[in-house]
Amino acid sequence: MLPRLTGVFAAVACLGAAAPAAEYRSPLAVAVSADGRTLYVSDKTALCVAVLDAANGRKVREVPIAGEPNGLALSADGKTLYVAQRKANSIAVVDTTRGTVAGQIPVGAWPVALAVAGKGKRIYCCNRGNHTVSVVDPAAGKQIFEIPVVRDPASVAITPDESRAVITNFMPLGAGTDPELAAEVSILDTAAMRPVARVKLPPGSTMAGGVWIGPRGDWAYVVHVLGRFQLPITQLEQGWVHACALSIIDVTAGTRLATLLLDDLTKGAADPWAVVGSADGKTLWISHRGVHEVSTLDIGRIHQLLAGNIPDEIAARGDGTQDNLWVRIKTDRSRIAQLTNDLTALYIARAIRRTPSGGQGPTGLALSPDGKRLYAANYYAGTVGVLDAPEARLLGTIAVGDQPPPGAARRGEIYFHDATRCFQHWHSCATCHLDDGRVDGLPWDFLRDGIDNGKDVISLVGMLHTPPHNRRATRLDPRECIETGVLGSHFVAPEAADVDDLLAYVKSLTAEPNPNLPRFAEAVRRGKLVFEGKGDCATCHPAPYFTDKKTYDVGITSPNEADACYDTPSLVEAYRTAPYFHDGRAITLKQALTEHDPKHLHGKLKDLSPKEIEDLVAYVLSL
Numbered sequence: 001m002l003p004r005l006t007g008v009f010a011a012v013a014c015l016g017a018a019a020p021a022a023e024y025r026s027p028l029a030v031a032v033s034a035d036g037r038t039l040y041v042s043d044k045t046a047l048c049v050a051v052l053d054a055a056n057g058r059k060v061r062e063v064p065i066a067g068e069p070n071g072l073a074l075s076a077d078g079k080t081l082y083v084a085q086r087k088a089n090s091i092a093v094v095d096t097t098r099g100t101v102a103g104q105i106p107v108g109a110w111p112v113a114l115a116v117a118g119k120g121k122r123i124y125c126c127n128r129g130n131h132t133v134s135v136v137d138p139a140a141g142k143q144i145f146e147i148p149v150v151r152d153p154a155s156v157a158i159t160p161d162e163s164r165a166v167i168t169n170f171m172p173l174g175a176g177t178d179p180e181l182a183a184e185v186s187i188l189d190t191a192a193m194r195p196v197a198r199v200k201l202p203p204g205s206t207m208a209g210g211v212w213i214g215p216r217g218d219w220a221y222v223v224h225v226l227g228r229f230q231l232p233i234t235q236l237e238q239g240w241v242h243a244c245a246l247s248i249i250d251v252t253a254g255t256r257l258a259t260l261l262l263d264d265l266t267k268g269a270a271d272p273w274a275v276v277g278s279a280d281g282k283t284l285w286i287s288h289r290g291v292h293e294v295s296t297l298d299i300g301r302i303h304q305l306l307a308g309n310i311p312d313e314i315a316a317r318g319d320g321t322q323d324n325l326w327v328r329i330k331t332d333r334s335r336i337a338q339l340t341n342d343l344t345a346l347y348i349a350r351a352i353r354r355t356p357s358g359g360q361g362p363t364g365l366a367l368s369p370d371g372k373r374l375y376a377a378n379y380y381a382g383t384v385g386v387l388d389a390p391e392a393r394l395l396g397t398i399a400v401g402d403q404p405p406p407g408a409a410r411r412g413e414i415y416f417h418d419a420t421r422c423f424q425h426w427h428s429c430a431t432c433h434l435d436d437g438r439v440d441g442l443p444w445d446f447l448r449d450g451i452d453n454g455k456d457v458i459s460l461v462g463m464l465h466t467p468p469h470n471r472r473a474t475r476l477d478p479r480e481c482i483e484t485g486v487l488g489s490h491f492v493a494p495e496a497a498d499v500d501d502l503l504a505y506v507k508s509l510t511a512e513p514n515p516n517l518p519r520f521a522e523a524v525r526r527g528k529l530v531f532e533g534k535g536d537c538a539t540c541h542p543a544p545y546f547t548d549k550k551t552y553d554v555g556i557t558s559p560n561e562a563d564a565c566y567d568t569p570s571l572v573e574a575y576r577t578a579p580y581f582h583d584g585r586a587i588t589l590k591q592a593l594t595e596h597d598p599k600h601l602h603g604k605l606k607d608l609s610p611k612e613i614e615d616l617v618a619y620v621l622s623l
């Protein structure tokens with residue numbers, strides 16, 4: 001039955017126990033039942049899956065999910081909903097008829113996204129904490145394979161014949177000094193249970209999030225951010241610092257066909273999150289968390305243009321005095337690469353429309369089975385936006401629950417993730433400080449310390465305890481650091497109240513232990529002794545933040561820098577802040593401690609045996 005929706009739905013009270021005052025609603029992912037009648041919405045902070053009636057916008061029930069619900073997937077018969085529980089390292093198995101959790105399936109660390117392969121009766125699960133994909137047999141209720149991918153797998157899609165799984169890796173894995181550094185897409189052969197291709201996105205790609213595969217299984221569509229980290233951050237205009245991209249991957253060949261920019265010339269489409277497509281594969285919808293919009297893409301037309309089949313009316317739209325890029329691609333296919341720098345191509349093709357999602361921070365998307373409705377989880381608004389999918393028009397919103405007014409830390413979090421606070425909406429703080437104030441793995445060239453000397457992004461966890469700030473210790477006071485940080489990255493002066501909120505948000509960030517710790521507990525114990533003793537590390541990296549808050553020359557020099565003095569970085573969560581050193585030259589901690597001490601000034605590394613280094617690495621990974 002076609003759900004009929006008009007106007008804005010009122011908030012519907014929770015059927016369970018009354019929510020505590022500051023329990024924010026944060027819908028992250030959404031799934032629709034096969035009959036289109038029921039929506040399942042994971043709420044990351046209220047710790048539940050809300051079950052909504054799509055026709056009348058009412059909440060049917062809430063299923064408590066204690067382990068922090070993230071991605072969702074329904075079984076082929078719709079009787080079971082699988083919920084990735086990031087903080088429980090398991091998949092909750094929800095009986096959709098009873099609305100109860102019927103079981104738990106342990107998977108890798110920090111599961112965040114799922115896909116069900118119905119025919120083969122398998123579930124694929126992305127584990128961000130240990131960089132693997134779990135293959136689960138739901139009948140047996142257990143994981144049968146765990147396959148390593150690249151870094152922070154964020155999303156998975158399966159080809160219709162179930163022969164391939166395509167996985168996005170949220171973060172790039174490489175050195176900041178590598179100009180080609182970029183996030184990658186992994187393709188798995190599901191029969192052999194191994195990766196068959198790693199497809200690199202264009203240089204500077206990060207935040208590779210949603211992936212969707214077309215009905216013939218030939219193309220995978222991946223949304224991501226494109227960061228031009230070689231340019232100084234003052235080049236913010238026209239997408240030269242951050243652009244929002246869609247990459248088209250040839251699944252069979254394991255290659256990238258094209259990367260298209262979704263922004264328009266003077267208005268960024270920051271922080272893409274999810275992508276879904278129509279059953280005929282001709283339309284894609286993409287959520288843009290940073291600008292509170294959904295874009296609708298005529299991907300059928302884009303494939304037609306890429307194949308050199310250009311209707312006269314599009315060919316006639318010149319680009320200044322020259323032919324437009326589509327016409328130029330027709331005569332020279334190597335020009336497809338130029339799409340990566342072209343903010344006009346989709347507009348010339350009349351192939352994109354942008355629509356408000358109905359609330360702040362749209363993340364997960366789902367399309368009704370009849371293709372008529374698009375649902376967008378508006379994370380900060382606590383609502384699900386309901387759009388007319390073919391028309392790309394907002395019809396209304398459904399409240400997932402009562403949303404308490406935001407306190408200072410939540411207001412700061414909202415600001416931090418809001419690219420509309422930035423000049424022309426090109427990026428949010430979270431475009432570089434991914435995952436609640438952490439890192440994107442790229443070096444960025446702010447001009448406060450000179451030009452052409454990029455600095456690897458710094459995690460903000462524990463920041464208020466670890467002045468001075470920035471790698472060159474350019475700021476002493478955290479408030480001043482944040483205020484100038486907003487100006488220097490967003491080119492808009494913040495209000496004093498915004499800075500207060502950002503400070504409250506940064507203060508609220510707490511370190512998460514390395515989820516892989518138990519595996520190397522013995523080595524950690526030995527490494528601690530080396531760290532505090534023979535290695536002489538604790539002198540400059542003392543607990544609890546593992547920095548003495550001073551700057552030193554440890555012999556790691558860079559061009560365009562007055563000297564080699566850098567702030568001693570905190571080692572808290574070093575397991576997730578790769579790459580290392582001020583310019584990100586070391587990819588792994590082992591490299592940091594074995595390959596980058598040319599003058600023997602970095603502790604007593606030169607006196608340590610390979611075994612002691614191994615233990616030291618284990619210890620630093622545990623901080």
Ligand code: HEC
Nearest residue numbers: 428429432444455456457458463469470471472485486489
């Ligand atoms: C283009 C990427 C980018 C954006 C956008 C960005 N930052 Fe940063 N941030 C960095 C980099 C790189 C550093 C390290 C700079 C250095 O060492 O000189 C940094 C450092 C910081 C620091 C200092 C941390 C410390 O203790 O040393 C703070 C605080 C900070 N950023 C906050 C913010 C806030 C708030 C926003 C949003 C208004 C923001 N950043 C936006 C890249 C970015």
Ligand code: HEC
Nearest residue numbers: 535536537540552556566567568569580581582602603604
């Ligand atoms: C004299 C002070 C000093 C001593 C002693 C010292 N460090 Fe450091 N450490 C630094 C400084 C300064 C940096 C930053 C260098 C840069 O950014 O180029 C750093 C960077 C690091 C990093 C990279 C962190 C990141 O996020 O970029 C690691 C890991 C590290 N040190 C571990 C150790 C270990 C292990 C020892 C003991 C063998 C040690 N350090 C001894 C001052 C010191």
